[in-house]
Amino acid sequence: MRSYNLNVLDLEVSFKAEADPSRVERAKKLVEERYNKLNFPGRQISKEKLLTFLVLGLADDLLQSDRKLEVLNRRMEMLVEKIDGGNI
Numbered sequence: 001m002r003s004y005n006l007n008v009l010d011l012e013v014s015f016k017a018e019a020d021p022s023r024v025e026r027a028k029k030l031v032e033e034r035y036n037k038l039n040f041p042g043r044q045i046s047k048e049k050l051l052t053f054l055v056l057g058l059a060d061d062l063l064q065s066d067r068k069l070e071v072l073n074r075r076m077e078m079l080v081e082k083i084d085g086g087n088i
Contacts, residue, residue, distance in 0.1 A: 009035055009047075034058070 001016045008028050017024065034057060038050050 008032065009051075031058075 001018055002021070003014070003016050004021075004024055005012070005014045006024070006028055007013075008031060019027075031054065034054050035050060038053055039045075
């Protein structure tokens with residue numbers, strides 16, 4: 001397991017993970033990009049609220065991806081059943 005020490009949005013974080021460095025860097029970049037989209041000049045929202053919006057957006061993305069994956073898995077199972085049954 002690798003140890004990571006990152007500066008993300010001016011916050012120092014240390015953690016251990018089995019993810020490779022490029023994956024960690026892509027995740028960091030995604031968080032920073034999404035944060036910067038929410039934190040435009042003139043907006044009077046605390047960092048905590050912005051981070052909450054960011055987390056909710058990422059959680060929604062994950063839930064949507066899980067739902068899409070579930071639909072695709074069901075479709076694949078149906079196709080396998082058709083193939084096994086000789087219906088194609």
